[in-house]
Amino acid sequence: MTDATEPHRTEAAEYVLGLLEGEAKAGAERRLVSDSGFAREVERWRARFAEFDDSTAPHAAGEELWNRIEASTAAPPPAQPSRWAKLWNDLPVMRTAAIGSTFAALLLAVGLGAAIRQARLQPVMVAVLVDGDRAGAVVHAFADGRAILLPLTSMNVPSGRALQVWTLPSRERGPVSVGLMDRARTLELQLKDLPRPGPDQLFEITLEPAGGSPTGRPTGPILFKGNTAQTL
């Protein structure tokens, strides 16, 4: 609860300015959660600089932009998965509930694999991968280091091609392949050799030759992409 020291005060300001990258940024994000003195300093810097935002001239923000926002937030907020999780953990409820086919399908979509049950269905990071305002898939990263990709729509995969999933653990390292599939399906992502996904980490799906990109880097068009956000 001590006040931030001078280097940390500067770090807080650099974080607010968006000057930290890679590990420095991830470190600041961790401190923001774990160190209340640092969090207060970040908040103070945000308030100090807010006058620049307040004095900026507004621009048109019409119905078209609103319609896109409305479409892109049509999915329920992340309150929902945790409610399923509670239900799933509550076996008596599960035994007595007359599960309709829709709900059962929903549970299946969330994934009933051992990986997910072990992680207690409680993602710590969620990324919605989108193409414009169309949501294509969700990535759920769990506290135990596992992550799954859940498609939300069918994806057109021509023969001889495959869908490859990538993430960007850091700018220095560049994109890393974390999964390959011949069609859109629920997929456990291979994150074992990578740092735990942090907030605002990019995930994307590209169309690649069957067997995966020959270069180890994305070569085909990006179908869907999105960044992780921390859940409660």
Next chain:
Amino acid sequence: MNDSGPDRAIEAQLAAAIARCAAGERSAMRVIYDIEAPRMVGVARRMLRRQDLAEEAVQDTFMRLWRAARSFDPARGGARTWLYAILRNSTISILRDESRFVSDPEIGEVAAPATENALARLPESSALRRCLEQLDAERRAVVILAYVHGLSHGELAGRLGVPLGTAKSWMRRSLISLRECMG
């Protein structure tokens, strides 16, 4: 953001709307949109300089807001500050995404007047303005270019024609002075 009446009323409206978003009420998003979207587009445009990218940043901000509304904690900071922190993250993500952002030679030419312009737009009574004005022009410029236009350390170094380490050290010293002055 000061403590005057209308600002406090807006702050309260935003905090209430975020709480309603956390409860899954989508109509609350429209309340936030009506209050803040034009200013948000303006702020994003300042950094991205293109209307389409600015709108993308605002759309992304609302998506993140909708997903993260439950994590908003009024004890830790203001609703409006929170909203603009999300906007800043979204905007900087787009800005730093080199695959899409084509470096614009124009920024070098517009930057010098733009920094003074951003300073001049601050109210006379602004502590930020008073404290920035106490810095040397170049030390002031690094802070304004980073906040108002979203320049990275590397871009600042290029803009000012100094090594990266020098740009970083100028930035740190400016921030220390600024903090001492603003308290």
